[in-house]
């Protein structure tokens with residue numbers, strides 16, 4: 001008789017859960033996820049991620065609020081309606097290890113006020129160096145903006161097509177809604193999110209808009 005303990009295929013790796021909770025608590029402390037908004041995920045393997053379940057205050061997230069979801073479907077019954085955009089990013093690049101989505105006011109304002117030709121151009125600012133691979137302020141970063149949409153599968157198709165042609169970058173904006181940002185791991189996704197927040201706030205202030 002084989003006494004080996006069976007492997008639980010639905011088990012969530014502790015480090016992935018810790019990463020999701022760290023992202024969620026940081027966003028909660030910053031006021032980026034009001035009224036149970038926002039969602040956060042960390043890759044487990046090629047086909048799965050740990051991701052926040054729908055609802056709940058992400059600033060007070062515990063392990064009970066993190067589920068294991070397939071990035072190729074079918075949909076998890078507790079998953080957020082916005083989860084397909086997380087799954088898309090994991091399918092698009094094996095380099096992406098964590099994805100964060102927040103409703104931070106500077107991102108929402110930037111999507112409406114700083115938009116030019118369906119993008120926000122961030123140019124000439126020192127904190128551009130917070131993004132992976134950028135080593136000088138003397139450059140620019142185009143952040144794509146998409147019209148908000150309640151049809152997540154349709155939106156995911158538009159995001160996929162544009163990022164494939166324009167490059168993956170570090171995040172995108174949904175107009176009047178918020179931002180998705182990612183990184184190789186939870187720490188890098190958090191750094192990119194912080195950098196976007198600072199840069200959008202600064203650019204809005206330069207236009208005389210308090211953010």
Ligand SMILES: [Zn+2]
Pocket residue numbers: 037038082101102103177178
């Ligand atoms: Zn949202």
